[in-house]
Amino acid sequence: MLEISDSTIITLNVNGKDRKIVAKPSDILLHTLRKELGLTGAKPGCENGDCGACTILVDDWPIKSCLMLTVEAIGKRILTVEGLNDAPIQQAFVENWGFQCGYCTSGFLMVCHSLSKIHPNADEQTIQNWLQSNLCRCTSYDEIENAIKSILKWEVYYERTGRK
Amino acid sequence: MIPFDFKYYKPGTIEEATDIANKTLKKGKKIMYYAGGTEFISMARMHNIYTDAIIDIKGIPECNTHELKNNELTIGSTVTLTSIAEQNFFPLLSLTVERIADHTIQDKITLGGNLAGTIIYREAVLPLMVTDSDIVIANTYGKKRIPLKDIFDKRIQLQEDEMIVKVIIKEQFLSLPSIHVKRTKNEKIDYPLITIVALKDDIGINFAFSSICEYPFRSSSMENFLNDNSLPKDERIKKAIDNVPDKILNDISGSSEYRKFMFHSMLYEILTHFEEVN
Incomplete structure (x- = not known):
């Protein structure tokens, strides 16, 4: 049984590398990533799970890092925006003007990247469901939607649904 | 912090x-x-x-179980809402959990957490209520499997040392005609103004409700009225609403009068849906 009582050295796998950090049970993953590892791509917004600015991937699925304890991430694969390394969704955001101020962008990128990997043939409803997890106050929602659609396998979608 | x-x-x-x-x-x-x-x-x-x-x-492996075996669907308490929706063994449960919080949070919320949490809506319990599901709980003396209705009274009645291990749903219920209707005050992603799930089995239509009272419930007297085909639909609904077991919620999402109005409209929609299914 894993037991952690106080500040202790733990190992997290972040962006493909094992990183040793000091953490205590009450530490929140968002703050650990930012303060211990200097990965400031995940943004603190509402810190209550509402806005999605802090979204990262844990074992390939989007997670709001403000609602995860650091110690829960032991043994998991964490991917932050710094680990995307020119993923297609990043170029798609540039080409489709998928951002304005940029504060929400890393969270949206992570959700879109995960969606493109898990459901490369996602339909409209699935795209709506996934993207509703994040807020953008500059209202570039249409552009973000265009960006994700540009990297999904839409030919398969058109063939399946018979509509464009 | x-x-x-x-x-x-x-x-x-x-x-x-x-x-x-x-x-x-x-x-x-x-x-x-x-x-x-x-x-x-x-x-x-x-x-x-x-x-x-x-x-x-x-x-704990048993808490992560998610399988259809021996005519029963078993879902461990730590299975996430996303996993329930993606696997989709029980479409009524999938529809219900897909409307709890948002998609990313559904990757973290678990079935056990929604059932045992302090937020009053606990919508994931509704499909379990209408299917007479069982729940397995554990404490230092071991595990026991009990009908959900024997332990769910306004909320799951657990002792401090007891934990939810899993829920078990009989396979016969999984593909029966059913419907999930949720209304919110404004946004799609919000706590419910009212959520209703209904499922039709051999005897009649089973209903379970969230955000009508301060706790989710299923009521046999309300079901009796709603299933009384000798009465016109509006009359059945009116009698059912008169038999709501507690005070109707009156909060920032909606006044009790508005909830009554919306409740009537939603029940009408559900009864019509099952008439059309027939």
């Missing part, structure tokens, strides 16, 4: 979990079983909850 310290345990078996719970409680300390943790973290951050230790049960 969580403004207090606590111990973190991640056991690999039910025995380890209940043993550490028991030992900690005997020292006069508070414990919480921990699964998704979304409610714990958001409440702890606001000083609304305190514990000396959390026992993370996500490492």
Whole structure:
């Protein structure tokens, strides 16, 4: 049984590398990533799970890092925006003007990247469901939607649904 | 930031979990079983909850079970809402959990957490109510399987040292005609103004409700009225609403009068839906 009582050295796998950090049970993953590892791509917004600015991937699925304890991430694969390394969704955001101020962008990128990997043939409803997890106050929602659609396998979608 | 310290345990078996719970409680300390943790973290951050230790049960294989076997669907307490929707063994449950919070949070919220949480809506329990499901709970003396209705009275009645291991739904219910209707005040992603699930079996239509009263419920007297085909639909609904078992919620999402109006309209929609299915 894993037991952690106080500040202790733990190992997290972040962006493909094992990183040793000091953490205590009450530490929140968002703050650990930012303060211990200097990965400031995940943004603190509402810190209550509402806005999605802090979204990262844990074992390939989007997670709001403000609602995860650091110690829960032991043994998991964490991917932050710094680990995307020119993923297609990043170029798609540039080409489709998928951002304005940029504060929400890393969270949206992570959700879109995960969606493109898990459901490369996602339909409209699935795209709506996934993207509703994040807020953008500059209202570039249409552009973000265009960006994700540009990297999904839409030919398969058109063939399946018979509509464009 | 969580403004207090606590111990973190991640056991690999039910025995380890209940043993550490028991030992900690005997020292006069508070414990919480921990699964998704979304409610714990958001409440702890606001000083609304305190514990000396959390026992993370996500490492227990039985709590992660998600399978259809021997004519029963078993869903472990740490299975996430996303996993329930993606696997889609039970479409009524999938539809219900897909409307709890948002998609990313559904990757973290677990079935057990939604059932045992303090937020009053607990919508995931509704499909379990209409299917007469069972629940397996554990404490230091072992596990027991009991009908959900025997332990769910306004909320799951667990002792401090008891944890939810899994829920079990009979396969015969999984593909029966059913409907999930949720209304919110404004946004699609919100706590419910009213949520209703209904499922038709051999005897009649079973209904379960959230956000009508301060707790989710299923009512046999309301079901009797709603299934009384000798009466016109409006009359059946009116009698059912007159038999709501407690005070109708009156809060920022909607007044009790508005809820009554909306409740009538939703029940009408559901009864019409099943007439069309017939």
